[in-house]
Amino acid sequence: MASNAAVPFWRAAGMTYITYSNLCANMVRNCLKEPYRAEALSREKVHFSFSKWVDGKPQKPAIRSDTGEE
Incomplete structure (x- = not known):
């Protein structure tokens, strides 16, 4: 059912x-401006681990780091 309510612009x-x-x-x-920019960019980094599953069993976990840069 559609609504006439306002929709956030990011959703629109x-x-x-x-x-x-x-x-x-x-x-x-x-x-x-520097040095604040370098400090903020260093906090953007993300570290996580993941495991592939084969035949219902987890394999050895791998650690990955992403910096957010594409």
């Missing part, structure tokens, strides 16, 4: 809130 643009939030955060980080 076809984005999720996380995508919108990441876009805004990236813009803010790029506007900062």
Whole structure:
């Protein structure tokens, strides 16, 4: 059932809130002056581990680091 309620502009643009939030955060980080910019960019790094599953059993976990740069 459709609603006549206002829709957030990020939703109307076809984005999720996380995508919108990441876009805004990236813009803010790029506007900062040094040394604040380097400090903010260093906090952007993400580290995580994942395991592939084969025949219902987890394999050896792998650690991965992403910097957010594409």
